Amino acid sequence: MVVNYSKWDALELSDDSDIEVHPNVDKRSFIRAKQNQIHQQRFERRHQITTLKYERIINDGLLLRIDRLLQSLRSHEARVRESKAGSSNDAEEPDEVVMQALMECASVGEDFPPRPPEGVHTQDEGMKYSSMMGTLMDQVKEEVSKKGGTNEESGGGSNEGWVKSYIQGVEGHQRKVRDLQAELEQKLAGLEKEEARKITSDSIHTGFDKSSVAKEKPASAAKQKEKPKEAVEVLNPGALKKNNQPDSAGLSSGAEADVDEPGATTDIKKAGAGADDDAEEDVQPTELGKRFAKIKKGDYKQCLQFIAENREVVAERETDGLLIEAFNAQMDKNSDYAKQCVHQALLLQYCRSLGKDGVGLFFKRITTPGHQAQKVFHDDVNSTYARIRARCAELAKQEKSQPSSNEQIQLHAVDPNTTIHINIPQPHSTEEVEVKAREIFERFPPGLQRALESGSLDKVNEVLGKMSVEEAEEVVEKLGEGGMLSLEEGVIDGTTEEGREKLRGLEEKAREENAQAERRVEEVEVADPD
Secondary structure, eight states: OOOOOGGGGOOOOOOTTTTTOOTOOOHHHHHHHHHHHHHHHHHHHHHHHHHHHHHHHHHHHHHHHHOOOOOHHHHHHHHHHHHHHHHOOOOHHHHHHHHHHHHHHEEEEEEEOOOOOOOGGGGGGGGGHHHHHHHHHHHHHHHHHHTTTTTTTTTTTTTHHHHHHHHHHHHHHHHHHHHHHHHHHHHHHHHHHHHHHSSSSSGOOOOOOOOOOOOOOOHHHHHHOOOOOOOOOOHHHHHHHHHTGGGSOOOOTTTGGOSSSSHHHHHHHHHHHHHHHHHHTSSSOOOHHHHHHHSSTTTTHHHHHHHEEEEEEEHHHHHHHHHHHHHHHHHHHHHHHHHHHHHHHHHHHHHHHHHHHHHHHHHHTTSSSSOHHHHHHHHHHHHHHHHHHHHHHHHHHHHHOOOSSOOOOOOOSTTTTTEEEEEOTTTOSHHHHHHHHHHHHHSSSSSHHHHHHOOOOOHHHHHHSSOHHHHHHHHHHHHTTTTTTEEOOOOOOTTTHHHHHHHHHHHHHHHHHHHHHHHHHHHHHHOOOO
């Protein structure tokens, strides 16, 4: 068997038994110095590779924006030619054209470049592409002014002349960046080849290190059957249909009236509205959105600058939050702020819906005098605000028309000397009347059953107060049908001061009733002497 030892040629050793050094040089010191030299060169080489890779990413992003800038300038040059052919004298200032071109460049990807690796270009951390493009245009402007950007060769003092000068200047910088990129690629390839030529400790890695054990699923879990749901008969099934709840859900018409288990009501509400509550929390206006809403309506330059510094404001969440803010402001009678929120919300929506370059495209169209996009956008803002205003007016009208209090059914004795006594039918009685009454009792909601078992009329009234009038009337009718309510006269204790006072009051009331009866008899006798 032939063994290939050539792979060991890539090993870089700092210690070799065959090494020969000068007799005046200590061998251990020489080996240690060589080791430090190898490590230092390796560190510097890797740092250069990391730096060049990061610079390549920055240059790629810069070239994309330069291409977009040239595309915008060339499109303006074409418009100048068309206007010149049509004998139009509309002239645009160079600064306005350059500003418009830079606005279109701002929509190309993120404004901030990727965060540099540790120890790479720390002095340039926080630099933005918009700042780089602004510096580039300042250099081009200075070059054009030095060369005389309105010379005869470039077209004289016309618009076409200075546009050509600017295009030539930007193309010169584009060539420089591309040459730099080619040189960078060549240097990076050489360093990576040198790095791969030697085997180091960093090249050692674990190849295949994976194990898996197939576990058998427990048979009991597979054979488990779903338990049948217990259906509870309710007094008023129509009330469940109003609340969009099925009869088989096990909830009676008085389930929300359960006074002993407030957590049950909370669970029911959570189960019915969990996803809606989360969605409602998601559309709350954020602080970033509120700051954007405070920008004066029509100040598109400030809006563009805010979006360039905070790209996350274009998200759909911010649009929905601003519309919610507009609705709340209109409910508070703050119509100016409400319309401003609608304007800013639709501005973000248009920027997002126009695609990848939507920000630059929107501001280009909205700032162009006489462009059709202005009318479309402002009509959309007015119609959206009109719908919000009409809805708020309708809600305000409904709130005024709602009654101030809710009607309730309560149990009270008419005679103050009579008390209402609660009789609970026995669960294991053999009498037919008692069995029938027990069936009625067991159909009641659990909260009402516990209130009846407590024997407290106040607790029963508390449960009835949480029901609608129709449900409470039906419950009272069932209580009377089952004989669970009875009127009993109170017993007065004559040995106490309070009892004696009640007896004196009853005797006095009885004397008055007797006197009134005697007077009526006398009046009858006088009227009819026969």
